[in-house]
Amino acid sequence: MGAWGACQAExxxxxxxxxxxxxxxxxxxxxxxxxxxxxxxxxxxxxxVLGWIPHWLNVMEQVADMKLxxxxxxxxxxxxxxRFIQLPLVKGCLPPRENLVNYFTAxxxxxxxxxxxxx
Numbered sequence: 268m269g270a271w272g273a274c275q276a277e278x279x280x281x282x283x284x285x286x287x288x289x290x291x292x293x294x295x296x297x298x299x300x301x302x303x304x305x306x307x308x309x310x311x312x313x314x315x316v317l318g319w320i321p322h323w324l325n326v327m328e329q330v331a332d333m334k335l336x337x338x339x340x341x342x343x344x345x346x347x348x349x350r351f352i353q354l355p356l357v358k359g360c361l362p363p364r365e366n367l368v369n370y371f372t373a374x375x376x377x378x379x380x381x382x383x384x385x386x
Contacts, residue, residue: 269291270288273287273333273335274327274331274371275375275378277379285335292335292336295317295341295344296341296343298313299347303350304347304351310354318351321349322364323367324336326367330372330375
C-alpha cells in the first residue's frame with residue numbers, strides 16, 4: 268500500500284498500511300548499515316530515486332497525522348534523509364513545504380470524499 272496508501276486509509280486499515288510501510292523502511296535501513304548513502308560514501312542513483320522520502324514523506328505524515336519515518340526506529344534512514352535534503356543541489360530544487368501541505372491536504376480530502384461516495 269505504501270506511504271500514500273497509509274495517508275488515505277483510516278482505522279485498522281491505516282494501522283496495517285503503516286506497518287507495511289515500516290517493513291519497507293526496515294529493509295532500506297538495513298541497506299544503509301555502514302554507509303553514508305545507499306551507494307556507499309557518495310551519493311548514488313538509489314539515493315536519487317528515494318530522494319522523495321525526506322521532504323514529501325514528512326508532509327504526508329503531517330497531513331495524515333501519522334508517523335512513518337521515526338528516528339528511534341530508523342536512525343540510519345533518518346540520518347540519510349537529513350543528510351540528503353541538506354545537499355545544496357537537492358535543497359535548491361525542493362518545492363516550498365507550504366505548497367506540498369496544501370497539495371496533499373486537497374488530495375487527501377478529495378480521495379476520502381471519493382471513497383465515502385462509493386460506499
